[in-house]
Structures are given as structure tokens and as C-alpha cells.
Amino acid sequence: MDEWVTTKARQAHAASTARVHVCIDDDGDVCALFATSFDSVAAAEVSNTAARGRSVLPSLLLARFAVRSDLRGSGLGIALFHEVIRVCMAIDAGAPISLLIVDAKNERLASWYEGLGFARFKNASLRLYMSAKKVKASYAAAELELELEAEMDSAVGFSE
Numbered sequence: 001m002d003e004w005v006t007t008k009a010r011q012a013h014a015a016s017t018a019r020v021h022v023c024i025d026d027d028g029d030v031c032a033l034f035a036t037s038f039d040s041v042a043a044a045e046v047s048n049t050a051a052r053g054r055s056v057l058p059s060l061l062l063a064r065f066a067v068r069s070d071l072r073g074s075g076l077g078i079a080l081f082h083e084v085i086r087v088c089m090a091i092d093a094g095a096p097i098s099l100l101i102v103d104a105k106n107e108r109l110a111s112w113y114e115g116l117g118f119a120r121f122k123n124a125s126l127r128l129y130m131s132a133k134k135v136k137a138s139y140a141a142a143e144l145e146l147e148l149e150a151e152m153d154s155a156v157g158f159s160e
Contacts, residue, residue: 009035009064018063021087023080031071032080035064036087041099041129045121050099050131057098059129060088065102081116085138092132099129 012018012035023032039061043051051057062084067077088100102118104110104126114120117138118128130138 009033012037012063019087020064021083023076023083030068032067032076033064034062034066034080034084036084036091037061037063038095038097039101041101045123046099046129047119047122050119050129052098054098058096059099059101060091060097062100062102077112085135088135092135096132098132100132100135101127101129103127 009020009022012020018035018037020033020035022030025031037060039059041057041059043055043057046057065080065084067080084100088097091097100118102113104113106126110120110126110128113128116130117134118130121127121129
């Protein structure tokens with residue numbers, strides 16, 4: 001994660017090839033990040049339900065998603081994913097998307113994404129997608145969860 005933040009993140013953000021969102025801890029250190037960019041997918045690569053009769057699906061690619069190694073398993077990944085969903089909904093309001101896509105680095109991470117509601121592409125075992133309909137349902141669930149946690153102090157802040 002550190003190498004990508006220091007060498008590529010600023011370049012990608014400045015060149016508008018990706019939008020990079022960084023989570024900073026109380027000491028000002030990067031503890032997690034994600035990056036998004038636009039993509040498109042041929043309908044033949046996903047389920048008929050996701051394709052809904054279209055030939056090409058405008059999509060948002062979750063290009064990077066990382067949590068600092070000492071914070072893995074702390075729940076920060078789920079909190080970060082809630083922020084991904086929030087950003088996805090904001091983008092969808094201005095430029096509708098059909099899918100949220102992620103390329104898992106390994107089988108363990110692919111299974112983690114499946115647990116969040118992603119499905120695998122037909123011909124790419126580590127490439128997964130979530131339909132816009134599921135993204136919206138996840139957003140509603142995350143908003144409800146955030147309302148319940150609103151009184152808790154947060155040590156994590158997100159910025160673009």
C-alpha cells in the first residue's frame with residue numbers, strides 16, 4: 001500500500017485516471033485507501049440478470065482497495081467499503097453506472113468480496129462485480145448502520 005500511495009496515487013489523481021480516497025488516522029498517517037475509475041463491461045461477461053438486455057454496461061472500477069497491514073481484521077475494511085458504496089452512489093447520481101467492479105488479488109480476497117455481495121465474472125475468476133441495484137441496497141443498509149453508530153466517536157476520517 002505504501003509504495004502505491006507514494007509513487008502512483010498522486011499521479012493517477014492528478015492525471016484524472018483515478019480518484020483516490022485516503023483514510024488518515026489521528027497521527028496523520030495513511031491507514032487505508034481506495035481508488036476508482038470508470039470502465040465498461042460487455043454484457044456477455046456477467047449474468048443475464050446484471051446485463052438486463054444491454055450489450056455494454058457502464059461501470060465503476062474499484063481500482064485499489066487497501067488497509068494498512070496492522071489494521072486488517074479491525075473492521076476498517078468494512079468501514080472503507082461503506083465509503084466506497086457512498087462514493088459509488090454519488091457518482092451514479094451524476095453519471096449512472098450499471099456495475100461496481102473489483103479485481104481481487106487472490107482467492108481469499110475474492111471470497112471476502114463475495115461475502116459483501118459481489119459475483120464473479122463468467123470468465124475471470126478473480127474479477128467480480130456488484131450490480132447497481134445491489135450497490136443501492138448496500139448503501140441503504142450502510143446508512144441505517146451509520147445512523148445506529150452515529151453517537152460513537154470515530155477515529156477515522158476520509159478525504160479525497
